Amino acid sequence: MDVLGLQAFIQIAESGSFRRAAVAMNLSQTALSHRIRKLETDIGLSLLQRTTRTVTLTRAGQEFFPKARDMMVRLSALYEDLRIEGQRARERVSIGCLGSLGELYLPRVLRIFREQNPDTTVVIYDEHAAMLSDRVAAGEAQFALTILGAQRWAEKMRVLYEEDFVAAVPAGHPLEDRAQLTWADLVGYPLARISTTTSHGVILSESLSDLMHQLDWRYEVQRTYMAGTLVLAGLAITVLPRAAIPVSDTVRIIPISNPTIKRTVGIISQEGVPLPPKAHQLLRILLREIAQSRKTTG
Known part of the structure; x- marks a missing residue:
């Protein structure tokens, strides 16, 4: 679509003069005439009837003018909306x-x-x-x-870095004084796990394999925050990346191995x-x- 030609045609039709249109568009009359000739060549119709003193719209130009003007108004509005959206972005x-x-x-x-x-x-x-x-x-x-x-x-x-999963053990739990745990040590104790549909849950499931079924997953939650809350309440042990465990005097953080599990x-x-x-x-x-x-x- 020849947007420059359309702008030139609309400006001439509105002003009724090549000279006034050229001034309004900051163009020479020669450049303006070139745009109109290119537009008329592209569509295969004459839109303007020119004499040495006047310019009028042909029948095709009269029919085309209101449609072209409406289209340019809508195009300008769309452009302005996009410009504002870009500014906000x-x-x-x-x-x-x-x-x-x-x-x-x-x-x-x-x-x-x-x-x-x-x-x-x-x-x-x-x-x-x-x-x-x-x-x-x-x-x-x-x-x-x-x-x-x-x-x-x-x-x-x-x-950026790798981070080990560790056990979060509530105060008063039989395992709280252990310096190191293995996954086998957790068998028989209530545990809270992150859902297997989450990335943490998938990492544990893939790493523990058959051992997953030997553990007492008493609670299953969707977010690490809730797992930490259950530990704070003394209801369960959870195993999470160290950064995901809330800092508290009532929670012991203990390394766990066999296997050692990490997240990247x-x-x-x-x-x-x-x-x-x-x-x-x-x-x-x-x-x-x-x-x-x-x-x-x-």
Whole structure:
């Protein structure tokens, strides 16, 4: 579609003059005439009847003018809507974060980011790893801090660190004074596990194999926070990544082995899609804070 030609035609039809139209469009009359000739050649019809003194619309031009003007009005409105949407997108960052990782890192990261960008909105999808992968793939989250595993081929992954699963044992439990546990030590005690539909649940199921059926999974929850709550209440032991266990004087954190189970934490984003400046800035702050936190905790 010849948008430049349409603009020239509409301006001439409204002003009734090549000269006035050329002035309004900041063009020479020669350039304006060229646009009209190209438009008429493209559609195969004459739209304007020109003399040395006047310009009038042909019959085809009279029929075409209101439709062309209406179309350009709608096109301009659409363009303006998209421009506003683009402006809002530049003022908004959307990220994904696994809940336990978000609780550990995001408060400080977002405080620093807000100090540097007080007017920028940050949308946070705190969901399971599979849903975070879907968000990134759909472009709804610009990047996500999550567990790395079976990501899509179109997703770029950046490994940050590995973290052991440990046992969270409530105070007063017979196992609370143990310096080290094995999975066999947990047989016969009520346990709380994360649903096998979540990334943590899948990691445990795949790592424990037949041992899963020997353990007393008395409670099954969807989020690590609820598993930690059951431990705090003295109802069960849970096994989670260290960062997912709430800090409390009434909970003992004990390493567990045979097998030792780990999760790999990292960043995912769309392959081949550069991050917008604000999202890239937030990611840099996040990576710096994670590096400092890992260095401090060893």
